[in-house]
Amino acid sequence: MLSGKRILLGVTGGIAAYKAAYLLREFQKAGCEVRVTMTPSATRFMGTETFASLSRHSVAVEVFNDTDPGDSWTRHIQWGEWADLFVIAPCTANTLAKLVHGQSDNMLTSTVLAARCPVLICPTMDGEMYESPAVSDNLKKASKLGFYVLEPDTGYLASGLEAKGRLPEADDILTEAARIIKKHRIQGPLTGKKILVTAGPTREFMDPVRFISNPSSGKMGVAMADAARALGGDVILVHGPLSAQIPERVQTESFVSADDLFELVQTHADADIVIMAAAVSDFKPSSPSDQKTKKTGRTESLDLVQTPDSLAWLGEHKNPDQILIGFAMETENLIEGARAKLDKKNLDWICANSISDDGSGFGSDTNTIHLIGRESMQTFSGSKKDIASEILSMIFESD
Template structure:
């Protein structure tokens, strides 16, 4: 995936700047072409000669360099921005991140960011509690909202001697993220012009004002499917239950709580071209929720339940021509058998099945192992939930 790709590597003024030299060499070993731009502060940690020697190309630092022998140097941010297939800033300090979020272009690196017509990957690094500060959180949210990729820093021993989050991830992790981003680029356009609805997270069925029936769904898989659909050009609406993770950028979101609320919203958006039912929907609801909190000394010792609407089945039996319906199935045993029966009985086009028995798969995890079932199709996918989401949609829409 990296072979032959043209990468601009941005280096900013943090202690991890020296690690960028190892990253550059890793890109080259993967047969990518690399050019380097540095902020003036980065020169306090690593000299530009290091990167020019390794990249065999002049390093861009100042918009108006002192050496005027090349009168086109001041437009280098334009030519590099058009040349690159991927722009990676590693490490990226809080200062540079704030400049990018605000659209500032006071050095060659930040000017090239504005000129770039390729994906941008930012690898934030900082010390102490800086990464937890309100300003950094706001800037991260802005960057994500602008479609910029963020690779979260690792936790560990920092330059100050403190323990915390702020370390530059290992080189191979950065390479893996770069490959994933470039893979996304190849998938762009698969859902262009399509309306996509994704459901995500849990539903809650209240027993009384303070207790409810629910499940541990975090919404991560549903949000990953929404991000993948958006990347592929879809016009995405996410209908989600109560979650505590950042919402995907560039999509419309609708918050619900109960299964009935989810059903109403799904019916209102049932004309979508693609519907992905990734929400973990409660199958039962109390028949008579208490208006006040039930006390421990109350006589009631049983709870009468009724079934909630089967939303996937309703969609399958009301599916219009040309619509694609994708369901999810979480099982504890006989996963493929039960999921295949679910696909057939509910008239879904595809079912993505996974087992809660695997500790690296299912509720709350960042990774997943999924078996995709379709008409005469069975295929396994594994990786991060973002990777799996891309793989699923690629299989469904790129190869039928």
């Protein structure tokens, strides 16, 4: 559930701030991308450099940052839209009070107001503070406002007392984070389904500077990934070099060659639905050179061999309940060629489009696709984004 998710980790000024570094690593081990925002007082316990190094992102502390004046003051908006979950651990009594009263005097509290994702608060403080009427009242207000609150553990505190107020163990926080993300994920016909989508071209290198490829932008595959996510799917987008923007909250892995793609397809072959929209080179140089090939003035020949056929392999190893969707691009005999590919490669559906049609094919924002099944065919025209949504809705909402 956490793999590929985007976690915004908020760290406030308590002694347990050092534990947030371990929590960050545990989220990363679970497959999450993590960014960190800290209150100014938190930097007295842990330096921003530690979290920047671990997260591989700059740490946001102040809304206005003289050392990074660019877009830093709008980061609370950007990160609030970016995250799947905002985890504030530890959360001090002071920050808790600010959250329930809507104050925004630093980057962390400002980002909470801008967040479009659920917020998990882990209150952590001395036992007497935690049991105080003001904190108890603020915790109730936080729950009423829609914040998730994970109660602290009981144990030995920094004050030397045994009481309730310790930051919960990382495993407990991750378990609660997964539960919240699962509760808030998009509900649709693909909810709970793992969707593998491939997109973009492959590159088959002849030497270190030249390769065989095609003009694919990856726009159609990216649109299919975004449409699958909108229907509730847990999407993994495996892509080559793209000129299309990757949609938010989609897990990605990249490839260069057809061999790279084949390895990734085998890794994710357990997907419930596979959408093979990548434009794969059918051939590669048999003996690529380690050095740049020099021009000699005489005619050169290039010996080619076939690349692995990922789609055929998937068809041969297809699970009974798996849905396999392929793509076919032709310059002639489009429908006949697509039907033959549907049968030969054991597909459930194939999306056929012609590179010869205006407003269709490589690089275009629009397309015309013939969706061909075993006993049906339907044509869709328009933007690639709209077509992707219509195709998946027709296939899966009609089931």
